[in-house]
Amino acid sequence: MTRTPVITGIGAVTPLGVGARTLHERWTAGASGIEDGVAACTEFEPTDHLSTKEVRRSDRFTQLALAAAGEALDDAGWDEPPYDRDRIGSVIGTGIGGIGTLEKQHLTLQEQGAERVSPLAIPLLMANAAAGVLAMRHGLEGQSFGTVSACAASSHSIGMSARLIAYGDADAVVTGGSESTLTPLATAAFRRMEATSPSGISRPFDRRRDGFVMGEGAGILVLEEESKARERGARILGYVRGYGATSDAHHLTAPEPHGHGAARAIELALADARFEPEEVLYVNAHGTSTPLNDRSETEALKAALGEQQAHAVPVSSTKSTIGHLLGAAGAVEAIATLLALRDRVAPPTLNYEEPDEGLDLDYVPDGARPLPNGDSPAIGITNSFGFGGHNAVLCLEAAS
Amino acid sequence: MSTTVTKEQVEERIREALIEFGAEPDQISRDAEFEQLDVDSLDLVELAQISEDEWGVQVKGEDMEGIRTVGQAVDLVAERMS
Numbered sequence: 201m202t203r204t205p206v207i208t209g210i211g212a213v214t215p216l217g218v219g220a221r222t223l224h225e226r227w228t229a230g231a232s233g234i235e236d237g238v239a240a241c242t243e244f245e246p247t248d249h250l251s252t253k254e255v256r257r258s259d260r261f262t263q264l265a266l267a268a269a270g271e272a273l274d275d276a277g278w279d280e281p282p283y284d285r286d287r288i289g290s291v292i293g294t295g296i297g298g299i300g301t302l303e304k305q306h307l308t309l310q311e312q313g314a315e316r317v318s319p320l321a322i323p324l325l326m327a328n329a330a331a332g333v334l335a336m337r338h339g340l341e342g343q344s345f346g347t348v349s350a351c352a353a354s355s356h357s358i359g360m361s362a363r364l365i366a367y368g369d370a371d372a373v374v375t376g377g378s379e380s381t382l383t384p385l386a387t388a389a390f391r392r393m394e395a396t397s398p399s400g401i402s403r404p405f406d407r408r409r410d411g412f413v414m415g416e417g418a419g420i421l422v423l424e425e426e427s428k429a430r431e432r433g434a435r436i437l438g439y440v441r442g443y444g445a446t447s448d449a450h451h452l453t454a455p456e457p458h459g460h461g462a463a464r465a466i467e468l469a470l471a472d473a474r475f476e477p478e479e480v481l482y483v484n485a486h487g488t489s490t491p492l493n494d495r496s497e498t499e500a501l502k503a504a505l506g507e508q509q510a511h512a513v514p515v516s517s518t519k520s521t522i523g524h525l526l527g528a529a530g531a532v533e534a535i536a537t538l539l540a541l542r543d544r545v546a547p548p549t550l551n552y553e554e555p556d557e558g559l560d561l562d563y564v565p566d567g568a569r570p571l572p573n574g575d576s577p578a579i580g581i582t583n584s585f586g587f588g589g590h591n592a593v594l595c596l597e598a599a600s
Numbered sequence: 601m602s603t604t605v606t607k608e609q610v611e612e613r614i615r616e617a618l619i620e621f622g623a624e625p626d627q628i629s630r631d632a633e634f635e636q637l638d639v640d641s642l643d644l645v646e647l648a649q650i651s652e653d654e655w656g657v658q659v660k661g662e663d664m665e666g667i668r669t670v671g672q673a674v675d676l677v678a679e680r681m682s
Contacts, residue, residue: 252621319642
């Protein structure tokens with residue numbers, strides 16, 4: 201029997217505010233979460249969501265994940281886990297993990313000596329902390345682990361979680377990603393590698409794009425096995441229909457220039473979903489606003505979807521409004537994609553004004569635009585590509 | 601330094617630390633058990649670190665093993681100071 205993973209709850213904390221619907225509504229309205237070249241979650245107050253003890257016991261990246269998970273579980277209507285606890289997993293991606301804690305503790309080590317380093321340092325900074333703490337907080341006793349693949353981390357986590365359900369290892373998985381790297385070391389390091397934008401403007405696919413804008417946040421989805429979800433009367437938001445993942449095996453940071461690996465991941469996701477390229481109504485691009493990504497991603501879309509469909513389908517980048525959430529980007533953008541498909545609207549690529557040679561897709565430049573309505577299922581893909589050459593693509597369908 | 605610090609002062613500082621750890625202030629007393637206050641082994645390691653910072657008292661994780669109540673922790677620190 202086929203076991204289909206369905207999405208029953210979503211939650212997000214992003215630079216546009218607290219809440220998944222906040223992200224969707226503000227982005228669709230053309231609002232920006234970027235201020236002075238940084239995309240911080242300024243509306244997020246940890247103590248609104250967590251106890252004093254939980255705040256002390258977690259790095260900010262875990263705090264963001266817990267808050268987003270709280271919203272997602274409420275959204276799914278879980279007062280208590282609805283299945284056997286050992287059939288529910290927690291899989292959370294991150295690019296780096298608790299680097300804020302790492303930096304602070306290293307300063308303590310240098311200034312005050314080894315005896316003053318906090319015993320909480322390791323449990324806070326470890327990249328699997330969010331997955332573990334989330335499992336503890338909600339009593340989820342199935343598989344729990346972190347996925348670590350830079351900016352593809354939470355697309356991998358969602359893809360693997362869908363597989364855990366399809367394979368029969370879990371009846372539900374709380375999954376997604378979280379990142380909080382607006383710290384002195386991470387900011388300096390991204391700047392030194394010339395990955396971030398000197399102008400502080402995120403303008404994916406525009407000729408003047410000069411790098412990404414650093415952001416922070418978290419996105420969490422509740423996935424459940426369809427028959428079990430229907431049995432308990434859950435409201436179904438949509439489906440993870442397909443997942444495709446590949447490696448460029450090319451360069452530590454640069455994408456393979458023609459997007460071969462990315463194209464293959466898109467093709468695998470569509471094949472997994474058993475959809476034709478022509479059925480895709482919307483593409484949520486990785487669209488980082490870096491010179492290299494936006495060019496190779498455009499080539500990848502043309503190769504995977506075919507020239508005609510690549511030019512016909514609206515392609516927009518969430519990073520134009522909230523910057524680059526690194527390991528959280530995949531999950532936050534999956535949520536944005538799902539809500540866009542539900543409302544049959546393509547949110548815009550903000551700041552896109554000047555076309556670049558060869559970058560000639562429909563990047564939705566002038567505000568949100570309706571997607572074709574009618575009887576066709578609302579199908580979209582969302583791309584995530586990470587340093588290290590990791591490509592992960594999800595194919596989602598919104599419930600009708 | 602240790603001669604000028606009273607047991608009451610140690611108790612007050614430990615109380616402050618427990619509140620920082622997330623314990624409910626009105627539940628903290630000499631007889632309160634750490635388990636009831638939701639204070640665990642990681643908190644106790646931090647408490648030991650505070651004792652060393654504040655009063656120069658060396659308390660190792662293993663010293664804390666038999667400590668169940670706030671009063672026992674205060675007594676241990678006070679004893680090491682004298």
